[in-house]
Each structure stands twice: as structure tokens, then as C-alpha cells.
Amino acid sequence: MTDTADKAQTLAALYDAPEILRVVNIWDVVSAQAIAALPETRALATAGHSIAATFGYADGQIPREIMIDFVGRIAAAVELPVSADLDDGYGDAGETARLAIGAGVVGANVEDRLKPLAESVAQVEAIVKAGEAEGVPFVLNARTDAIVRGGDKPLADKLADAVERGRAYLDAGAKAVFVPGILDAEATRTLVDGIGAGKVSVIGLPGALTAAEYEALGVARISYGPLPQRVALTALQDVATSLYANGVIPEGTRALN
Structure with missing residues (x-):
């Protein structure tokens, strides 16, 4: 596990x-290799929604064995650290983390889906313990759905829930806390002040702040979920429309596969 442990530390x-x-x-694998080839890339993160869609499943419905096999193929194809979206842990988050580590994955997002806090904390603890048992400092970006699943609650209450859960997850051993949703500067400051500078992870949705703006507010990580795949599929559909209209493959198309 030395190489895996080194990648986890990185x-x-x-x-x-x-x-x-x-x-x-x-x-x-091919999207991973295309992004890994860029000099700016320091690590890779899978999009669970996108992998599920690749296999014809709705988001969160792909079987664990398919997900683990696929993220393992991605991890084996690149030299960079790979963090995987492991949905809600598939009913046994500790075992899921163990399987992911065995496949070469060194970190993960795992959703709380607003389960009771004690249950969610226990899930974080199980993931951390699995990494310790495997000799890998597994990097858990513990996701709280306090905003996206908070329903009609006022935003202030959702943010307070996110802070409470985030602190609890950090205390249980998570590296960072992922709070998906469109976060403006004020909401981001509330999360960073409550959870900690360098401990909050966000998603770059349309309408959100830029990465540089989040960085200035003390955010640790920004990811983009299923949106890169949607951009790629938009390009695919657009070029197909052009070809059907007697177009040609655009000049400058790079041989990335």
C-alpha cells in the first residue's frame, strides 16, 4: 500500500x-487521461452522477461493484491521486472505503443525505477506520446535503445545519466538508467561519463564484460534478448536428484517445 499511501498524503x-x-x-479512463495530461492537474476526482449515467443508471443508483471496478480502472490508468464519488457509501461506508482503497483510490466524497447526525458521524468514523486498517490516510471529503436537501428551511438554518454537521465530521476524522449548492460570498463566509478555513469544499455550478473568489474566502477545494460530462456531451451533440447538416469534423480536433 506504499504507493497508495503516498498518493493519499499527496x-x-x-x-x-x-x-x-x-x-x-x-x-x-479516457476522460481521466485527458485531464491528467494537463500540466495544471494535481489530482483527479470522479463524478458519481456521470459514471452512473455512463452505465445507464440514475444518479446514486449504480451498484457498488460497478462503481468500485470503474474507479479502480481510472486510478490504475493515471499516476495522480484519485478521489472517488462513492455516493452514500452503499449501506456500508467502511467496507466501501476499504474496497476503494484496494482499487487504488485515495480519497472520496460520501454523502450524508441528511441522515440522523449520529448515524452520519458513525459513517465518517467507519471510513476513517477503514483507511487506518489498510495503512492509508484516506482523504475523506465528507459531504453534507444540508443545503441541497434542506427543503423550504431558511438559508440561515440550512447553513447552521451544515456547520453543525461539518464540525462533527471533522471531529470524526474527515479531511474536509463538501457543501454542494450555489454559494454566494456571504454564505461561503458563514461556512468557512463555522467549519474552518481550508476545510470547506464547494461545487462550481453556473451562478456560483469563481475558483479564485472561493480561494480568497478560504475554501479548500472546488469541483464541478456532472457538468464537465455535460459540456462534453453538448459538444458531441453539436458536432453530430453539424455532421448531419453536411458539416465536417472541425480542424484542430486533438487525438486525445
């Missing part, structure tokens, strides 16, 4: 760095 250091960790989410 990923943890990227979270600790003053610069925000920018990860462009990938969904298969």
Missing part, C-alpha cells in the same frame, strides 16, 4: 495548501 497536502484545489471531474 492529496491531503493539496487540501492543506493555501491555493484552492481545483478538480475537473472525470467519468472514465
